[in-house]
Amino acid sequence: MTTATDTVSVTRDEVRSASKWLFVAGVVMLCIWVLLPIYFLMINALSSPEEVTSFPKRMFPSFDLASVTFFFKFQGVLRALWNSVQVASLTMILAIGLGAPAGYALSRFDFRGKEAFRFLVIMTRAFPLPLLALPLAIMFIRTGLDDTILGLALVHATLALPFAVLITFSLFSGIPVELEEAAWTLGCTRIQAFYKVILPLALPGIAASAVFAFVISWNEVFAAAVLTIQNRTLTAFLLQSLDVSPLPLKFAGGAMLVLPALIFIFAVRKYLFAMWGIANR
Amino acid sequence: MAEIRIKNVAKQFGAFTALHSVDMTIRDREFMVLLGASGCGKTTLLRIIAGLETPSQGEVWIGDRRVDKLPPRERGIAMVFQNYAVFPHLTVFENIAFGLRMAKLPQSEVDRRVKRTAELMHIEQLLKRYSGQLSGGQRQRVAVARALAMEPDVILMDEPLSNLDALLRLEMRAELKGVLAESKTTTIYVTHDQVEAMSLADRISVMNGGYIVQSADPVEVYRNPAARFVGSFIGNPPMNFLPATRAGTNQWTVAGRVVPGPNAPRDRIEFAIRPEDMRLGEDGIPATVRVVEPLGAHTLVTTDVDGSMLRALVDSDLSVAPGDHLSLVPQPDRVRWFDPETMEAVR
CATH class of the missing domain: 3.40.50.300 (P-loop containing nucleotide triphosphate hydrolases)
Known part of the structure; x- marks a missing residue:
């Protein structure tokens, strides 16, 4: 009897420690997968052009800003940067302006087809953009939306909307409906209750969701490359011109693209976890 | 107003x-x-x-x-x-x-x-x-x-x-x-x-x-x-219910004893009593003790009466043990009756 229990408990311990190792190994693998390219990117962006092309590679950057400075002086970079900011800002406004009301409706009202709607919101991500690009381009040329900030922002807003809806849905769901009801009993109309109680509580999360929409647009390259010619965003511009540029410039451009996205995502990470149902406190 | x-x-x-x-x-x-x-x-x-x-x-x-x-x-x-x-x-x-x-x-x-x-x-x-x-x-x-x-x-x-x-x-x-x-x-x-x-x-x-x-x-x-629901919901422990069969006009047999009751148009009704409304005495309901729970002021005794559960609150000085046989006398003015079909009180 005693021996049997011992055997069982030993086995259980072994299984536990094995699964723990597996877990740790998985975490390390994922971290390397994500962090290593970023690490190399940063080292090379912050090294002098000679160091980038030399061998062996450095493990620590020399903080030589020659590549970065050169990158910013490169013709068209600043204009593309400004285009990117405009498109991303417009995307952010469109995605939140449409997504937040949808998220609120999903969290507070029961309506026919609610589950189907939620499913469809996610389904929009299932259509590969390359498949849509050609018809879109033709439609945009016909309506005169091609090569405009607004046209690209519309496409990016479509990409960002599902996330805006899902994040704000989970955000509003995390605010007890009793708070709203209490406001109604204390003299508020539905709209007053929203502005006085729900909005102040949801604002940080809505801001996070807006930043996420901004980043989606900032990082998007395919639609930007297809739908713009003169008014290229930074991603599209880099895709086009860096191909034929020297290596140090590629690294500097890559780093400039990654950095804002990284900073933004890091700042709003806890709200993005909320999207997947992990506690949003 | x-x-x-x-x-x-x-x-x-x-x-x-x-x-x-x-x-x-x-x-x-x-x-x-x-x-x-x-x-x-x-x-x-x-x-x-x-x-x-x-x-x-x-x-x-x-x-x-x-x-x-x-x-x-x-x-x-x-x-x-x-x-x-x-x-x-x-x-x-x-x-x-x-x-x-x-x-x-x-x-x-x-x-x-x-x-x-x-x-x-x-x-x-x-x-x-x-x-x-x-x-x-x-x-x-x-x-x-x-x-x-x-x-x-x-x-x-x-x-x-x-x-x-x-x-x-x-x-x-x-x-x-x-x-x-x-x-x-x-x-x-x-x-x-x-x-x-x-x-x-x-x-x-x-x-x-x-x-x-x-x-x-x-x-x-x-x-x-x-x-019946009210009796079974309110009170801790709640009311006890025992089956009763007609023994004559306004007379009902409960656990082998004939007790006076209402004039109900049925042959089977339910006898109900609260746990605190029973005392130990002669010629009561014969009950076999199953569980004894001292609560301080009182002792809660859970008993078996012909297969039905009956709970009584008795004085905590009393020493009872599982297996004991008790005779529980209901206080006559506290006895209530319920119709098992409509679940409503019978007066």
């Missing part, structure tokens, strides 16, 4: 009927408790009165106004929620002042009312804090103060004490009773806790399966349950 009249109110959620045609009148300044197990419709009824739920049919009147089509803010009510619903982004002061500001009262009046209700609920020293810095009991006090500050015609409370720990619940219960009696406001209070209901209510409405089973003062509900 804030008498509440509920006329023929029913509520369906899809195919589920939460309330079956309820009629009730709550008198001005009355403390009415809606008591029932979860899912009995008591919270639905409260939310219909508050205007947070629309009735499928029927009318709700507060005073001389029909309110069932009005939004909550126009009904002259204030509500205290089970999870308090204290606004986390506002200080305690602003929470209590919230409704007063919505009503656009002058600042001096807002200050006066917040100060008065905060004193009443003993939270004057917390006015600058946020809800995250308060304990559950303190949040509860803020929620009640916020409702009282509105000086409403009706205060609605949805299980306000159920999230507090036992000791705090006792303390708040007594305090609520005092404060609400002082405020002379009509109160409707929803709870599943029968002790809370008994101790607070002027009148208890016992609900079950979407019906109001009995509305009466607490002692009446306890002593003379209108239905």
Whole structure:
């Protein structure tokens, strides 16, 4: 009897420690997968052009800003940067302006087809953009939306909307409906209750969701490359011109693209976890 | 004047009927408790009165106004929620002042009312804090103060004490009773806790399966349950029920003894007695002791009577052990009878 229990408990311990190792190994693998390219990117962006092309590679950057400075002086970079900011800002406004009301409706009202709607919101991500690009381009040329900030922002807003809806849905769901009801009993109309109680509580999360929409647009390259010619965003511009540029410039451009996205995502990470149902406190 | 009249109110959620045609009148300044197990419709009824739920049919009147089509803010009510619903982004002061500001009262009046209700609920020293810095009991006090500050015609409370720990619940219960009696406001209070209901209510409405089973003062509900459900729900431990068969006109056989009873048009009815209404004596119900639970003042004895369970509260001096045979004599004026078909009391 005693021996049997011992055997069982030993086995259980072994299984536990094995699964723990597996877990740790998985975490390390994922971290390397994500962090290593970023690490190399940063080292090379912050090294002098000679160091980038030399061998062996450095493990620590020399903080030589020659590549970065050169990158910013490169013709068209600043204009593309400004285009990117405009498109991303417009995307952010469109995605939140449409997504937040949808998220609120999903969290507070029961309506026919609610589950189907939620499913469809996610389904929009299932259509590969390359498949849509050609018809879109033709439609945009016909309506005169091609090569405009607004046209690209519309496409990016479509990409960002599902996330805006899902994040704000989970955000509003995390605010007890009793708070709203209490406001109604204390003299508020539905709209007053929203502005006085729900909005102040949801604002940080809505801001996070807006930043996420901004980043989606900032990082998007395919639609930007297809739908713009003169008014290229930074991603599209880099895709086009860096191909034929020297290596140090590629690294500097890559780093400039990654950095804002990284900073933004890091700042709003806890709200993005909320999207997947992990506690949003 | 804030008498509440509920006329023929029913509520369906899809195919589920939460309330079956309820009629009730709550008198001005009355403390009415809606008591029932979860899912009995008591919270639905409260939310219909508050205007947070629309009735499928029927009318709700507060005073001389029909309110069932009005939004909550126009009904002259204030509500205290089970999870308090204290606004986390506002200080305690602003929470209590919230409704007063919505009503656009002058600042001096807002200050006066917040100060008065905060004193009443003993939270004057917390006015600058946020809800995250308060304990559950303190949040509860803020929620009640916020409702009282509105000086409403009706205060609605949805299980306000159920999230507090036992000791705090006792303390708040007594305090609520005092404060609400002082405020002379009509109160409707929803709870599943029968002790809370008994101790607070002027009148208890016992609900079950979407019906109001009995509305009466607490002692009446306890002593003379209108239905078997009321007897089995109220009282800790609840009423005992034993099968009875006809032995003659107004005579019934219970556990082999013939006892006088009502004249019911059936051959089988149920004999009911509360655990504390039996004493040990000659010629009683023969019972075999199964479990003995000393409770301090009394000892709860669970016994077996011809396969039915019978619980009795006996003096704690008595020494009994499982397997003992007792003779339990019911107090004749405390015996009640129920019809097993309709589940209603037989008198």
